[in-house]
Amino acid sequence: MSAAREETGTETLTAPAEDYLKAIYAIGKGSGPAATNEIAQRLAIAPASVSGMVRRLADQGLLAYERYHGVKLTESGRRAALRTLRRHRVIEAYLSQALGYPWDRVHHEAERLEHAASDELVDRMAATIGEPEVDPHGAPIPTRDGSVDETEYLSLAQLAVGSAGVVVRVSDEDPEMLRYLAELSILPGKKVTVKSRAPYDGPITLSVGRQELSIGPSLAANVLIAPLADRGGGRG
Amino acid sequence: MSAAREETGTETLTAPAEDYLKAIYAIGKGSGPAATNEIAQRLAIAPASVSGMVRRLADQGLLAYERYHGVKLTESGRRAALRTLRRHRVIEAYLSQALGYPWDRVHHEAERLEHAASDELVDRMAATIGEPEVDPHGAPIPTRDGSVDETEYLSLAQLAVGSAGVVVRVSDEDPEMLRYLAELSILPGKKVTVKSRAPYDGPITLSVGRQELSIGPSLAANVLIAPLADRGGGRG
DNA sequence: CCAGAAAGTTAGGTCATACTAACTTATTTT
DNA sequence: AAAATAAGTTAGTATGACCTAACTTTCTGG
Ligand SMILES: [Mn+2]
Ligand SMILES: [Mn+2]
Ligand SMILES: [Mn+2]
Ligand SMILES: [Mn+2]
Numbered sequence: 001m002s003a004a005r006e007e008t009g010t011e012t013l014t015a016p017a018e019d020y021l022k023a024i025y026a027i028g029k030g031s032g033p034a035a036t037n038e039i040a041q042r043l044a045i046a047p048a049s050v051s052g053m054v055r056r057l058a059d060q061g062l063l064a065y066e067r068y069h070g071v072k073l074t075e076s077g078r079r080a081a082l083r084t085l086r087r088h089r090v091i092e093a094y095l096s097q098a099l100g101y102p103w104d105r106v107h108h109e110a111e112r113l114e115h116a117a118s119d120e121l122v123d124r125m126a127a128t129i130g131e132p133e134v135d136p137h138g139a140p141i142p143t144r145d146g147s148v149d150e151t152e153y154l155s156l157a158q159l160a161v162g163s164a165g166v167v168v169r170v171s172d173e174d175p176e177m178l179r180y181l182a183e184l185s186i187l188p189g190k191k192v193t194v195k196s197r198a199p200y201d202g203p204i205t206l207s208v209g210r211q212e213l214s215i216g217p218s219l220a221a222n223v224l225i226a227p228l229a230d231r232g233g234g235r236g
Numbered sequence: 237m238s239a240a241r242e243e244t245g246t247e248t249l250t251a252p253a254e255d256y257l258k259a260i261y262a263i264g265k266g267s268g269p270a271a272t273n274e275i276a277q278r279l280a281i282a283p284a285s286v287s288g289m290v291r292r293l294a295d296q297g298l299l300a301y302e303r304y305h306g307v308k309l310t311e312s313g314r315r316a317a318l319r320t321l322r323r324h325r326v327i328e329a330y331l332s333q334a335l336g337y338p339w340d341r342v343h344h345e346a347e348r349l350e351h352a353a354s355d356e357l358v359d360r361m362a363a364t365i366g367e368p369e370v371d372p373h374g375a376p377i378p379t380r381d382g383s384v385d386e387t388e389y390l391s392l393a394q395l396a397v398g399s400a401g402v403v404v405r406v407s408d409e410d411p412e413m414l415r416y417l418a419e420l421s422i423l424p425g426k427k428v429t430v431k432s433r434a435p436y437d438g439p440i441t442l443s444v445g446r447q448e449l450s451i452g453p454s455l456a457a458n459v460l461i462a463p464l465a466d467r468g469g470g471r472g
Numbered sequence: 473c474c475a476g477a478a479a480g481t482t483a484g485g486t487c488a489t490a491c492t493a494a495c496t497t498a499t500t501t502t
Numbered sequence: 503a504a505a506a507t508a509a510g511t512t513a514g515t516a517t518g519a520c521c522t523a524a525c526t527t528t529c530t531g532g
Contacts (some may be wrong), residue, residue: 005252014518014519015517016518016519018522035480036479036481037478037480039480045500045520045521046520046521046522047479047480047481047518048480048481048482048520048522048523049519049520049521049523050480051480051481051482052481052482052518052519052520053518053519056518056519067480067481067527068479068480068481068526068527068528069480069528070480082467095357098334098364099357099360099364099482100360101357109353109357111354112352112353113349113352113353115352116348116351117343117345117348117349117350120341120345121331121335121337121345124335124336124337127333128334128335144429156409187440204504250488250489252488252489252490253488271509271510272510273508273509273510281489281490281491282488282490282491282492282511283491283509283511284491284492284493284510284511284512285489285491286510287510287511287512288488288489288490288511288512289489289490292488294488303497303510303511304496304497304498304509304510304511305510306497306510323519391489449530
């Protein structure tokens with residue numbers, strides 16, 4: 001076996017490479033293999049381009065790649081992904097807490113800064129705002145040494161009718177959605193109770209605080225919940 | 237004249253393009269033309285590569301380029317250069333003031349962040365630290381609308397023996413030099429008096445506060461001074 | 473189990489940015 | 503003013519990252 005250019009140590013990754021690794025990590029959280037098409041879709045890139053990039057990343061020892069069968073992160077790839085994820089989330093938290101940046105725009109800004117900020121800067125940011133454990137959307141921040149809370153939560157769309165939970169996390173990419181969630185006051189930390197769910201992708205009615213409201217299932221799918229132990233938490 | 241692709245508006249500049257524009261601005265402060273070799277040297281790039289890049293920037297309407305005779309910034313190029321310079325210096329000031337970043341390392345960090353930070357972020361940073369007018373090395377920060385103080389100062393190497401001045405600015409790129417200057421307490425705002433200068437590039441003796449010290453001319457050339465009006469300020 | 477659909481790859485471009493080597497133009501020196 | 507030197511450009515190559523079009527492999531459902 002003619003060993004390809006293995007990881008020689010810490011050759012610096014390009015911004016696109018870091019974004020690929022993050023995307024691959026996000027798909028199947030490092031467990032299952034990530035499909036070319038899904039990577040392509042997440043990054044808004046043609047599948048053909050993904051094939052090419054994936055080969056390069058595999059040559060660098062960051063991915064295990066089997067032609068026609070998707071990719072998985074290697075240990076080294078996972079470390080790199082988590083390093084970028086930490087940067088991204090610390091930056092989001094810092095922008096939000098230290099600079100009053102609105103929560104619907106931190107993601108876009110962090111998406112570029114994550115590739116430019118040094119570890120030292122990121123650590124200083126984290127220290128300055130008191131070593132936050134989650135970003136403004138509730139996503140857990142990996143630690144310096146590369147561990148993360150990988151708890152999987154139910155989405156609001158999966159929560160059983162009648163049960164209650166606390167919003168732990170919302171998806172962070174769509175500014176318009178974030179503004180709408182804030183308007184409805186569906187925010188990390190808020191307690192919600194599912195009142196009803198209409199069939200055939202119908203609206204979900206819930207109470208947040210003292211208000212009652214009704215949202216569509218695709219919005220609900222973007223809100224993750226930690227169930228409060230009362231009336232069972234499984235899918236309804 | 238077959239008009240090349242003129243500036244169509246605000247096509248986003250790449251990081252290398254922004255660095256070229258900054259370098260060209262720094263050479264001859266927008267007045268004289270910048271020589272290919274000098275651009276190459278500042279950016280640590282081969283002269284041949286500069287020829288290529290300069291042509292592309294000229295095609296974008298950012299430079300006036302005459303083959304074999306160097307380049308000048310156009311109005312649009314100058315604006316772009318000052319936009320990047322503002323980002324760079326605000327970032328340096330912010331890192332230093334808000335995050336306690338040491339002054340010998342802010343430049344390196346800002347050199348990357350300047351290409352990733354949005355105008356909004358830079359403006360928030362500036363606001364947070366009270367709209368600074370100079371960066372940690374004393375360089376003036378361009379305003380949002382693109383004006384800068386372009387006062388030219390004498391260097392400590394040019395200051396007449398016997399005359400005094402205030403350190404306004406030191407060059408910012410070499411961390412080791414910056415640490416040494418801090419050690420000698422040659423810092424922006426400090427008053428210095430030139431006591432003597434030995435011929436043939438000999439050491440320059442000066443007093444800073446109550447201490448007397450002696451530095452080489454190449455270090456002195458990196459320290460800019462606002463003369464205090466007493467015993468004439470011209471070259472000695 | 474096999475045809476059609478879906479998924480994925482290769483082939484062949486493009487663009488930006490850099491390099492070295494070879495050449496051309498400009499400047500300086502004699 | 504010619505020769506020598508310095509400065510600058512072109513030619514040809516490489517790499518990374520993207521694209522579309524055409525092809526191949528895998529999956530699926532009848
Ligand atoms: Mn984000
Ligand atoms: Mn990114
Ligand atoms: Mn600087
Ligand atoms: Mn830069």
